[in-house]
Amino acid sequence: MLGGTFDPVHLGHLRSAVELREALALDRVHMVPAAMPPLRGEPRVSPADRLALLRLGIGDTPGLVADPRELERDGPSYSADTLASLRRELGPEARLVMALGHDAFLRLADWHEPERLFELAHVVVIDRPDHRASLPQPLVALLAGREVEEGEALMTRPAGRLLRLKLPSRMAISATEVRRRLAAGLSVRYLLPEAVETQLLSRGLYRHG
Template sequence: MKKVGLLGGTFDPPHIGHLMIAEEAYTQLALDEIWFIPSYEPPHKEKTTTDVSQRINMVEEAIADNDHFFLDTIEVDRLGKSYTFDTIKLLNEKYSDIMFYFIIGADMVEYLPKWYRIDELMGLIQFVGVKRPDYVLKTDFPIIGLNIPIMDISSTMIRERVKKDQSIKYLVTPSVLRVIKEFHLYESN
């Protein structure tokens, strides 16, 4: 059975931290592929101001040079709020020959009890929690813990740096940086 890791998010913008998490999960769990799933509208965050087509473009650019990274637009195609339960249910129906691993940050692990239909979701997919030094990966749910190199980068930080006209070189891939500059994303004016 094929093993696929799923990494969801707004990817506003995707950064090297996302790529490193995906690569570490791919390697440590001996996965066949990693699918990046941009959300149209995440239920736990404010609506993103960056057009979804731009976010998809940036993900495509970020993962273009990795032959085991793929883009899946299942949540964007569905529009509206993206609930993991609905996404995983659809993926399991469409790909009965794939074992999915849902990769989340340690900060999200503590919120799992509040997730939509979490008890049912736990029966549909294997969760993988990426450990961070400032979070304890403590949960009653069966989660695989993943140690990765420490990298304190966030999309929020990148947007703020662009707004202040500070460099984001080495925080995003060169191709994502080109998209941000070309379309003047995240600039203050």
């Protein structure tokens, strides 16, 4: 599971999903747009538009799935509830992985029911090139005894471990910068999949502010 606002989806999101699947030999990666992210501001365009853009961006990429389950649920988009939903579908023995970026990882102890995340899944932190911060003490306590060094160690049990993963491309594309460029009428070529760029520009999404 790779969650996010995908506001809008860009090549960094998609390339990370592909490389995550390869690195851990995952059957598939569910890319899950958040409806109302509890710790972030309101997304700039509607959930339906963000999901449609994500589907356009994924296209026919093997193993990537645009998963709308958080958009179909009422209330805040808690990752623990999403993982519980996946766990119910896939069964108690399935190996579930929740991947997140380093910036989100630093706030993990502040998430809704953080211990429950590890009861339901492994947590994989995708290191970003521009993040080098020490861990806050509540996070250190949450992670005690969970960290492993290799992806193979995740696959020996269904949940409960933490892996920090460096992906080959490490694309430092920011959705904030993409939105800024769109609002200013500047080029976003090669930051987004071509189909996503075409749709954004033709509909004027993110054009104002």
